[in-house]
Amino acid sequence: MIDSVIGPTHFITVAALLFGIGAAGAIWRRNALMVLMSIELMLNAANIVFVAYGRQYGDNGSHAIAFFVMAIAAAEAAVGLAILIGIFRTRQTIEVDELDALRDET
Amino acid sequence: MSAFFAHSGLDSVEGWFFYLGAAVAVVGALMTVLSRSPLRGALWLIVSLCSVAVLYLLLGASFVAAMQVLVYAGAIMVLFIFVIMLLNLGPDAGVRPAYLSVAKVLGLGAAAYFTFQIVTSVSGGKAQAVDGTVKAVGTLLLGNYLFAFEAISVLLLVAVVGAVVLGMKRLT
Amino acid sequence: MNMLQDLGTIAPLWIVAIAAAVVLLLTVTGGKSGPAPNTGTHLVMVSLAALAAAAWLLVGHDGTKTAFSGAIVVDGVGVLFGLTVIAGAFIAIMLAAAYLTEHGLSQGEYFALVLLSTVGMMMLAMAGDLLTLFIGLETMSLAVYILAGYRRSNRKSQEAAFKYFVFGAFASAFALFGMALIYGEVGRVSGSPSLAFAAIGKAYGPGEVAAIGWIGVALVFGGLAFKIAAVPFHMWAPDVYEGAPTPSTGFMAVGVKAAAFAGLCRFVAATMVSAEGRTETAVLSIEIIAIITMVVGNLLAVRQTQIKRMLAYSSVAHAGYVLLGVAAFVANPKPETIQAVSYYLFGYTAMTLGAFGVVLAFECQDDRRLDLPISRLSGIGHRYSATALALVVFMLALAGIPPTAGFFGKLAVFSAAVDAGRITAVIIAVLASAVGAFYYLRIIVVMYMRGSDCQEKKVNSSWLAAGLWACAGLTIGVGLLPESYLVFAKRVLTGWLG
Numbered sequence: 001m002i003d004s005v006i007g008p009t010h011f012i013t014v015a016a017l018l019f020g021i022g023a024a025g026a027i028w029r030r031n032a033l034m035v036l037m038s039i040e041l042m043l044n045a046a047n048i049v050f051v052a053y054g055r056q057y058g059d060n061g062s063h064a065i066a067f068f069v070m071a072i073a074a075a076e077a078a079v080g081l082a083i084l085i086g087i088f089r090t091r092q093t094i095e096v097d098e099l100d101a102l103r104d105e106t
Numbered sequence: 107m108s109a110f111f112a113h114s115g116l117d118s119v120e121g122w123f124f125y126l127g128a129a130v131a132v133v134g135a136l137m138t139v140l141s142r143s144p145l146r147g148a149l150w151l152i153v154s155l156c157s158v159a160v161l162y163l164l165l166g167a168s169f170v171a172a173m174q175v176l177v178y179a180g181a182i183m184v185l186f187i188f189v190i191m192l193l194n195l196g197p198d199a200g201v202r203p204a205y206l207s208v209a210k211v212l213g214l215g216a217a218a219y220f221t222f223q224i225v226t227s228v229s230g231g232k233a234q235a236v237d238g239t240v241k242a243v244g245t246l247l248l249g250n251y252l253f254a255f256e257a258i259s260v261l262l263l264v265a266v267v268g269a270v271v272l273g274m275k276r277l278t
Numbered sequence: 279m280n281m282l283q284d285l286g287t288i289a290p291l292w293i294v295a296i297a298a299a300v301v302l303l304l305t306v307t308g309g310k311s312g313p314a315p316n317t318g319t320h321l322v323m324v325s326l327a328a329l330a331a332a333a334w335l336l337v338g339h340d341g342t343k344t345a346f347s348g349a350i351v352v353d354g355v356g357v358l359f360g361l362t363v364i365a366g367a368f369i370a371i372m373l374a375a376a377y378l379t380e381h382g383l384s385q386g387e388y389f390a391l392v393l394l395s396t397v398g399m400m401m402l403a404m405a406g407d408l409l410t411l412f413i414g415l416e417t418m419s420l421a422v423y424i425l426a427g428y429r430r431s432n433r434k435s436q437e438a439a440f441k442y443f444v445f446g447a448f449a450s451a452f453a454l455f456g457m458a459l460i461y462g463e464v465g466r467v468s469g470s471p472s473l474a475f476a477a478i479g480k481a482y483g484p485g486e487v488a489a490i491g492w493i494g495v496a497l498v499f500g501g502l503a504f505k506i507a508a509v510p511f512h513m514w515a516p517d518v519y520e521g522a523p524t525p526s527t528g529f530m531a532v533g534v535k536a537a538a539f540a541g542l543c544r545f546v547a548a549t550m551v552s553a554e555g556r557t558e559t560a561v562l563s564i565e566i567i568a569i570i571t572m573v574v575g576n577l578l579a580v581r582q583t584q585i586k587r588m589l590a591y592s593s594v595a596h597a598g599y600v601l602l603g604v605a606a607f608v609a610n611p612k613p614e615t616i617q618a619v620s621y622y623l624f625g626y627t628a629m630t631l632g633a634f635g636v637v638l639a640f641e642c643q644d645d646r647r648l649d650l651p652i653s654r655l656s657g658i659g660h661r662y663s664a665t666a667l668a669l670v671v672f673m674l675a676l677a678g679i680p681p682t683a684g685f686f687g688k689l690a691v692f693s694a695a696v697d698a699g700r701i702t703a704v705i706i707a708v709l710a711s712a713v714g715a716f717y718y719l720r721i722i723v724v725m726y727m728r729g730s731d732c733q734e735k736k737v738n739s740s741w742l743a744a745g746l747w748a749c750a751g752l753t754i755g756v757g758l759l760p761e762s763y764l765v766f767a768k769r770v771l772t773g774w775l776g
Contacts, residue, residue: 005115006124007233009449011161012462014128018135018154019455021217021718025139026448033144033190037151040182041135044158046458047169053462055165057471058234059501063243063462065250065409065473066162066170069256069454070177072416075265076181079420082272083439085734088193092629095173095443102517104587106577253288253346254409257401260295261417264394266425267302271387272439 011052019045032087032094036080043073120164127160139271144190148183155179167238284345287352290332290360290582291400297328298393305386318385322375322741325389326368329396338681338768342773348406348474348720354613356404358620359540363399365752366532366627367392369745373635374525376739380525381429388428392529393422399537408457408473408498411541415505418537419446422530426522437540438521445504445514453501459494460549462485473548476546483552495526495549502545505538506597507590509571516578519590524641527586527705528634531593539600539623545614546604549613564605564704572598572710580717585637585650588717592676595714596626602700602707603691610698613771618690621763625683625756629675632749636669639737639746652724659726662736666725668750675753680712683756692758 018041025038047066048070088094115121137168141147153258162171247255285292301321342353371392378385390559398417405411423446427439439598443643460478467472467481481487482495504511519527550560574597582588607615640658641650675684688711695704756763 001420005118006120006164008462009126010115011165012205013176014131014161017132018158019451021132021135021139022451023448024212026199026451029139031144031195032440032444033186033195034139036120036447037138037186039444039447039451040178041138041154041160042448043454044178046176046451046454048158048161049455049458050461051162051165051167051170053169053458053465053471053551054757055233055236056462057465058236059465059468059471060242060246061239061250062471063167063170063236063238064211064246064254065278065461067173067243067247068169068251068258068409068413070173072261072413073176074182075261075420076272076416077185078265079272079423079445080271080447081185082358083423083427083436085189085192085252086438087436088271089511090431090436094193094195099440101434101437102441103518104520108417125653144350229767241708249443251349251409254351254413257410257417260394260397261413263298264417264421264424265400267387267390268420271384271391271424272427 008052008056011055012049015045015048015052018048030096032096034085035084035094035096036077040073043069043076063064072100123160124164127157128162129155130157131161144195145187147185151186152179152183155183165238166236169238169240169243170239181206188244284350286343288341288350288390288404290335290364291350291397291404293332293335294328294393294400295397296326297324298304298397300324301386301390301393303324305384305390314733315647318375318379320390321385322371325371325393326401327362328373328393329368332400333361333368336360336364339770344406346597348476349410350401350404351406351475352404354774355540355543355616356400356677357770358545358616358767359403359536359623360400362536362620362624362627363403363533364523365624366529366536366631367396367399369628369631369635369748370525370529370533372741372745372748373528373638375632375639376737376742377523377525378746379739380737383428383523384662390426391421391425395425395529395533400595402537403540405541407475408460408478408545409525409546411456412450412454412457414537415501416543418534419450419505422534425526425529428526429523435523436521438518438771441514442518448478449501449504449511452497452541456494456499456501458495459490460498463491463523464573465710467491471594473734475544479548483555485547485556487553487556498545499542501543502538503567506535506542506601507594508597508601509574509594512571512575512594512597515594516582516587516590520584520586521595522564524586524608527589528550528631528638530628531634532590532623535593535597535600536623536627539604539619542604543607543619547611548609557608559618561605561700562608564601564608565700566721568598568601568605569600569703569706569710570598571595572707576710576713576717580713582717583651584656585654585721586634587691588652589633589637592718593630595710596630596676598687598710599691599707599725600702602695605703606691606695606698606700609700610693610694612697615694615698617771618687618694618765620767621683621756621760622687623688625675625677625753626755628749628752629672629682629684632668632672632746633676635742635746635749636665636672639665640735640744652721655721655724659720665746668746669724669725670722671750671753672722673718677715679715681754681757683760686757698763732767 022038050062055091133151137150138147159171159174336357398414401414423443429435442511461471464481507515572595581593675682678684678688
């Protein structure tokens, strides 16, 4: 046991802030690239929570989990950017609001 | 006053590093989301991700910190910047105008509130020694987490096939 | 840890994954310009053979086996839902073979992605911890996003892929954050944090879990509810279903849903079933989501004029019925309820893929079009009697009319809910399915009652015909002989939940 003035709660609060900022960005940004970056921010925040709890309870496994999440984030970014490039090729824009070919008839 | 420093951890090197890393991470994230140009946003995101690596170091996760810089701030963000350059994106309208002022107020307000909470009321706790070296984590990856390690390769294969299928000019 | 034994346990997973790699290699080595669209039979054969082998291994599976330090659990849930997703992939590949040939799209990558996605789905169904569940979820989803955008020069297909991706990635981020909270909460309660379902069950059982642990549960539940298109996480479904190439739509409608329900069953079994004092709240929350889902899905489906959008809302409604089964399982945890849920999803797989197969048969003639207005089905009953008859079977099954799988599925799920004492919810569900019957039967009316001046051309492909026959056979066969399925399900579920 190590006594520490900076405890896991500190880190988890920071993670919650980053997650909230990321979620707000994903909802409010109109540029698709910014939406993807905001989602990266959210995954990153989840990673901090894992590592912080791992530290609190002495579990190394959280480091392995964080590593896997990074790999998943990388794969997700690759696929997302590939989809985005395809959209840009046909529409010359990646504004989310311009994507309106599919919608309910009213 | 000294009680305040002791409580908030500002009397230790660790405390200063935490507050510095956390502040830069949060400000970087805010700037990412609020900047009009995607390129600026991406650069701010790199700043934020690198400061998170500092937080990982404070948590004793040196392997994760290295991966954070190499994979996240390195590989993934280079991919983003590459695409921004490829598409030649200029500044856009940014956040929906109606939300912009609300977002700024809410974002800064929340950040200030949480900072106040952290500094004044969150107390430190017990932490346990974790071995975050490459050797320790590597042993785990090929031990308890072997299945996830193998399954990730399937996921990466999907991403490779997907990038080729969606990105290639002509498929047939 | 015996590595060979572990590899034997997960054989269905790696057989399908290796088949995907083989299909990719065959595509790359198939000559400079890749295989011509019509010479892909060997690719179909390799894919189907691998899926059949995996299914055969699962059918012969006995008892509960864990592998790789508990990351994978092959038990009744894994076998039943694994077989369902394999059946979905099997038929989807047959349908896709016809579609891809018609549109001159490359087959190899498509089949490889379907197979890899199936591996992800099986991981979800056999997950022993939340990490495996998340990796399976992501593998499945990433492959399906790509399949949705497979017609990459088509604006609608691109848009479908993008919408699915953004909403999906957003939902996964929430689910991951929830998992992190659960990880910490398990650590707080038991002293050692863990993502394994066994450890989560032990920690959540005694009712010592704090609010933050339940927030984690809600976030993970939300992430899975997104995949099954439960209201209020359904808004992506109609757009994505309409824009995606029809075989992809069929595959995602059945496979993703079945796999996500498998994950959901495991997740609620670990967190809610044994949780003292919280069970009633959990049941009520799931039940409310289920009721809203079936009502909203059915009401919005009535208004649709495009058949793919109608089927999208119909799939939302069906998610509601199955969710009612999940609520019944939390209220009254018996293996029979899981049996009913898996039976429903198995029948749903056959009838939904069949319906999308018929859509595919008629929409192919126009390369730009990705959907089929219901009005254009008018008169096909007179001109293409066999295909029309198949569609009648699928519509009756979706409406829940005997003697199809749809009827017995609903019967099984609803009686499980009655057993658990959720009478009000069952009454609402029955009323909702009566509304649903209206729009399914309308299609039959359009096919037969309106004029016989049918202009539609039909795609002729032996793969398509085989796929449709398989769907119709399963829909009626599973409906006529529910006993044989239930006996099998009972055998593999023996000993589940202790």
